[in-house]
Amino acid sequence: EDKVVQSPLSLVVHEGDTVTLNCSYEVTNFRSLLWYKQEKKAPTFLFMLTSSGIEKKSGRLSSILDKKELFSILNITATQTGDSAIYLCAARGNDYKLSFGAGTTVTVRA
Amino acid sequence: GAGVSQSPSNKVTEKGKDVELRCDPISGHTALYWYRQSLGQGLEFLIYFQGNSAPDKSGLPSDRFSAERTGGSVSTLTIQRTQQEDSAVYLCASRLSGVTYEQYFGPGTRLTVT
Known part of the structure; x- marks a missing residue:
């Protein structure tokens, strides 16, 4: 059975700090790994990673995938209170379904 | 609106009561998913x-759950016959097949069974 594990489950930081979120996966015939941000209800797409070692970057957020060690990290630099959310990691095998981790709850204090 | 809507x-x-949750996907998206998110x-x-393919129902937790997609x-x-453990947020997502694997999520329906 496909499995995605995220760590830590939650963390609290202060504005300006850098956070690193971890996602490990065990997925049959792995195709891609996706990161989502969930603030209220609807998760919003952040990144999709398919190749090892290639960093994807969007503003203060960046992510990288290691297909040998089967993990991905999501970095947020110079955190702001608006970064407070649940960050979800999902992995896709060779079908159309995503397996989601339980998420990391990030709280950024002013 | 242009996004996925749910009601x-x-x-x-x-x-013990039955409930129906609705999802309107983004126009033109042929793929539609239902997810359940329990607290934490x-x-x-x-x-x-x-x-028009037969749906993949492999994730439905029991025969009390069913879904249809019309047109x-x-x-x-x-x-059907809701139980307290059915309490959760039910999220719908749609995807434009053949272009990208990104799923676009709706705001969800929070179901509370008392």
């Missing part, structure tokens, strides 16, 4: 529709 946004029901948990896959657009998730 109702909140639903409180008594144990990740998203649990329930069912997947793709065009390749709107989908309804039905839960």
